[in-house]
Amino acid sequence: MKKITLSGGFHNARRITLHVKDEKMSEGQYKRLDKHMCGVDRCICGWRGYDLEGIDRATFSEMVMNVSYPMQQKTWR
Ligand SMILES: [Zn+2]
Helix, strand or coil: CEEEEEEECCCCEEEEEEEEECCECCHHHHHHHHHHHCCCCCCCCCCCCEEEECCCHHHHHHHHHHHHHHHHHHHHC
């Protein structure tokens, strides 16, 4: 398990902690994170400028892409 903490960002969100297994984020975790970092409908901030602890940014971005991309594909169809 890897402990990841995010805070700050475009909307100055409070700290949120996630525990991920094998560097994989579940859809539920992503939704929770997305809502926490940006609960604004149709906002395009993409959680800009957040602080990240416990993981490097490249790995984290990849993890977010891996979970969010298939979800977006579903929504767009
Ligand atoms: Zn936003």
